[in-house]
Amino acid sequence: MFAIITVVGVDMVGIIAKVSAILADRGVNIASISQTILDEYFTMMMRVDLSGLKVPRAALKEDLEKAGEEIGVKVTLIHEEVLQAMHRI
Amino acid sequence: MIFTPFEIQETVRMFSMQKLDIRTVTMGISLRDCASSSGEEARRRIYDKITRRAERLVAVGREIETEFGIPIINTRISVTPIAMVAEASGESDYVEFARTLDKAAKTVGVNFLGGFSALVQKGCTKGDLTLLSSLPRALAETDIVCGSVNVASTQAGINMDAVRRMGEIIKDLAARTAAAGGIGCAKLVVFANAVEDNPFMAGAFHGPGEAESAINVGLSGPGVIKSALEGLSGASFDEVAETIKKTAFKITRMGELVAHEASRRLGVPFGIIDLSLAPTPAVGDSVARILQEMGLEHVGAPGSTAALALLNDAVKKGGIMASSHVGGLSGAFIPVTEDEGMVEAAQRGCLSIEKLEAMTCVCSVGLDMILIPGDTPASTVSAIIADEAAIGVTNHKTTAVRLIPAPGRRPGDRVEFGGLLGGGPVMAVSPLSAEGFIARGGRIPAPVHSFRN
Numbered sequence: 001m002f003a004i005i006t007v008v009g010v011d012m013v014g015i016i017a018k019v020s021a022i023l024a025d026r027g028v029n030i031a032s033i034s035q036t037i038l039d040e041y042f043t044m045m046m047r048v049d050l051s052g053l054k055v056p057r058a059a060l061k062e063d064l065e066k067a068g069e070e071i072g073v074k075v076t077l078i079h080e081e082v083l084q085a086m087h088r089i
Numbered sequence: 090m091i092f093t094p095f096e097i098q099e100t101v102r103m104f105s106m107q108k109l110d111i112r113t114v115t116m117g118i119s120l121r122d123c124a125s126s127s128g129e130e131a132r133r134r135i136y137d138k139i140t141r142r143a144e145r146l147v148a149v150g151r152e153i154e155t156e157f158g159i160p161i162i163n164t165r166i167s168v169t170p171i172a173m174v175a176e177a178s179g180e181s182d183y184v185e186f187a188r189t190l191d192k193a194a195k196t197v198g199v200n201f202l203g204g205f206s207a208l209v210q211k212g213c214t215k216g217d218l219t220l221l222s223s224l225p226r227a228l229a230e231t232d233i234v235c236g237s238v239n240v241a242s243t244q245a246g247i248n249m250d251a252v253r254r255m256g257e258i259i260k261d262l263a264a265r266t267a268a269a270g271g272i273g274c275a276k277l278v279v280f281a282n283a284v285e286d287n288p289f290m291a292g293a294f295h296g297p298g299e300a301e302s303a304i305n306v307g308l309s310g311p312g313v314i315k316s317a318l319e320g321l322s323g324a325s326f327d328e329v330a331e332t333i334k335k336t337a338f339k340i341t342r343m344g345e346l347v348a349h350e351a352s353r354r355l356g357v358p359f360g361i362i363d364l365s366l367a368p369t370p371a372v373g374d375s376v377a378r379i380l381q382e383m384g385l386e387h388v389g390a391p392g393s394t395a396a397l398a399l400l401n402d403a404v405k406k407g408g409i410m411a412s413s414h415v416g417g418l419s420g421a422f423i424p425v426t427e428d429e430g431m432v433e434a435a436q437r438g439c440l441s442i443e444k445l446e447a448m449t450c451v452c453s454v455g456l457d458m459i460l461i462p463g464d465t466p467a468s469t470v471s472a473i474i475a476d477e478a479a480i481g482v483t484n485h486k487t488t489a490v491r492l493i494p495a496p497g498r499r500p501g502d503r504v505e506f507g508g509l510l511g512g513g514p515v516m517a518v519s520p521l522s523a524e525g526f527i528a529r530g531g532r533i534p535a536p537v538h539s540f541r542n
Contacts, residue, residue, distance in 0.1 A: 004092065006101055036094050045097055058155040076101050079157040080091075085342040087096045 001050045002031065002080040005064065009073025011042035018071060019046070022063055027054040042073075047080070103340075107316045108374045110160035111344060112309035112367045113200075114150050114351050115288035117295035117360060118142050118302050120169040120204075128178035132189040135174065139166060139193035139202075142302060142357075147198040149354045153347055161347070162309070162369075162509075166194060167293035168204035176216025183220055187227035190234045203293030205236035208283070211245040211532070221251070224258050229265035229273045235291035241281035241478035243485050247533040252478065255279045256471030256527065260494055263463065267496035270504035274493040275458065279474050281481030281488045286361050287417040292454075292489055303360030305417060306348040309367040310340040311376045314400075318382045329383060330403045337364065337407030345412045363417030364408035365453055366400075368428035370511030376400075376421050377430025388430060389440035397421060398451035418487060420453030425513055426493075426506065427458050432513040442473070442516055450480050455488040460504050460515045463496040470494060472523030475533075483536050 005023075007015055016033070023030060028048050035044040053060060061077045068075030103109040123134035143166055150164040168174075168190070175183045187205050194202035205227055207217040221238065228236055238255060241247035259274055266273035278292035285296020288305035295303075317336040321328055344362045352359035368376045377388035380396045401420045409415050423445065425431045434440040442459060449455040455477045461470075474490045481488030495504045498515045505512035 004097055006097055008098075008101075034094070038094050038098060043094055043098065045094060047091065056155075061155070061158070074105075076105065077158060078097070078100060078104075081346060082157055082159060082343060083092050083097065083100055085346040086100055086339045087092060 003048055003050055004078045004080055004083060005046040005048055006076050006078070007044040007068065007073050008041050012071065015044065015071065015073060018067055019064065019075065022067055023048060026060055027052040028060070102316070103310070103313050104158065104160065107310070107312035108369070108371060109310045109313050109340060109343070110162050111306060111347050113163040113165050113288050113307045114146070114161055114347065115165040115167055115293055115305045115307065116143050116146050116302065116355070116357060117167045117286065117299055117305060119295055119299065120174045121297070124174050124177040126177055126179065128175070128180040128185065131175060131178050132186060135186070136189050136193045139168070139190070140196050143197045143199065145355060149351055152354070153350050157347070157350070159343060159347060163200040165288065165290060165293065166197070166199050166202045167288070167295045168202065169297065170206035170208055170294050171204060172207035172214070172216040172220035173297065175220070176214060181219060183223040184227045184230060187223070187231045187234050191231035194233050199233075201233050201235055201290045203235040203237065203290050204295060205234050206238060206294040208239045209248055209251045210239050210242040211248060213251065221254055221258060224277065225261040225265055225273070228262055228276045235276045235293065237278040237280055237283065237292045237294060239280040239283035240474065241482050243282055243482050244535055246535040247281070247475060247478045247482060249475065249533055250530045252471050252475050253527050253530060255474055256467035256469070259470050259492060260467045263494045263496055270498070270506065271463070271493045271495045272506055272510070275491065275506060275510050277491065279490045281478035282486060284417055284487055288363050289365065289367065289418060291491065299360070300358060302357045304348055304352045304355065304357050305360040305363065306344050306351070307363040307365060307367060307417065308340055308344045309369065309374070311366045311368050311379055312373045313340055314366065315375070315379045315382050318379065326399060330399055333400060333403035334407035337404045338411045341408040341411035359414070361414045361416030362408070362412040364404055364412070364415055364419040365417065366404055366421045368422060368424065369509055370427055370429055372429055375428045375430035376423055377428050377434060381430065387434045387437060387439040389434045389444050393444065394448050394451055397423070397448050401452040418453045422453055422457060423448055424458035425516070426460065426511040427509060428511070432511065435516055436514050442518060446476060446480070449477065449488055450484060453487070455481070456490045456492060458491055458493070458510065460493050460495050460498070460513060461518045462500055462515055463494050463498050465494045465518050466522070466524070468522070468524045468527040469518060471527045473518075475527070479533070
């Protein structure tokens with residue numbers, strides 16, 4: 001069960017550390033990670049495996065969004081199946 | 090990464106900025122086996138069946154919303170037209186049935202329940218007549234029950250007796266809910282060529298040709314289409330149509346995912362995806378703004394009908410391939426009070442009921458959520474219904490009328506309903522009388538199906 005986490009905002013030290021600490025603490029494994037500059041914004045994308053998730057998915061989503069707000073970036077969590085449906089036939 | 094950054098960002102923006110959501114997951118439930126010669130027994134069966142079948146509907150909607158990160162705005166229920174279910178009871182008033190539906194819907198926690206309905210395109214049975222006479226009180230005295238009446242079809246023509254009654258019923262219902270601007274009328278739709286699997290309110294019912302139960306999903310994504318067109322200023326219509334098609338495809342695929350997931354989790358067969366672009370009063374969720382994006386100063390300007398025809402067709406073309414079963418109304422909705430861009434156009438005097446009528450020839454549904462003066466005669470309301478039904482019957486499409494004669498209000502007065510229903514200005518109606526026309530009654534015969542020119 002995979003999901004995609006995106007982090008968009010102004011680049012700064014510790015963004016990846018902050019997000020990955022939350023993930024590690026909740027049993028989420030990072031399968032792949034990439035970062036790029038898209039529309040002048042720092043954009044990080046992670047493909048994560050939620051099969052070992054120790055908290056409800058809603059709680060994970062909330063924690064990530066809260067952490068993002070603290071450092072001024074926008075964090076979103078999308079189920080991989082949604083992207084699969086939209087972008088792959 | 091399996092997906093490109095562009096793809097991921099496109100999806101993120103659809104949800105976060107462009108208000109893409111599932112408007113409704115609607116569970117259709119057949120109540121045909123609830124009929125009984127005792128009204129009390131029938132109502133007990135109805136309550137039991139709805140609360141049993143839809144017990145987990147709201148919870149499953151929330152589960153999917155959280156797990157997939159897709160907002161689901163409403164969960165709803167549609168049932169067999171109540172005239173068919175209640176008829177065997179022999180009762181002379183069906184208000185109690187509406188109360189039972191209201192109670193059952195509230196018990197399971199859905200937002201709306203549709204199906205306080207009758208299909209009378211060719212004529213009325215005893216049960217149909219009882220339902221019609223119960224409509225004003227039933228909808229005024231319940232909260233989340235919606236009703237609809239199909240008064241015409243391409244095969245049967247237009248039942249002008251029913252059309253006349255509907256004008257009176259709408260006026261009566263408005264008077265009973267006068268304190269709230271006639272809001273009761275927002276829960277009543279008059280149809281021509283009604284579809285049996287529509288998930289949208291107020292016209293949803295579970296048609297007699299449907300299975301025992303089905304999950305039907307309605308989408309909402311005007312904001313996504315508008316954003317997609319924003320990058321195309323000055324581009325030709327070939328490009329505009331292509332872009333709308335591709336975007337509609339993506340949106341519908343998401344609806345398909347949710348529909349199958351809901352169907353699997355509830356153990357109820359998947360029915361259809363309704364591809365309609367349903368606006369909400371929120372800024373950025375408007376069909377009118379899509380037409381403006383195509384180059385019109387305001388919706389209502391010359392060119393509006395052509396723009397809407399293109400939009401409606403491109404949405405269908407993109408969506409049909411994305412879903413295994415498309416149904417319902419499937420097209421662009423043009424309600425007035427529920428669409429921020431329509432409201433602005435109406436307020437500026439850019440939009441008339443006559444222009445809206447023309448636009449309904451090429452899109453989904455019809456004259457929807459339009460506030461008209463409270464002193465509009467019932468015969469005029471009926472005549473507007475007859476015009477709209479004629480468009481549907483002749484063009485082999487669904488049309489509908491949901492007019493709100495706001496008691497005591499005059500053209501230009503503003504009425505606010507709040508929530509998804511929005512609010513807007515009272516629009517002027519022609520002062521010319523149709524009294525003699527409506528008084529005739531009888532049936533307008535079905536149109537000829539060949540020699541189509």
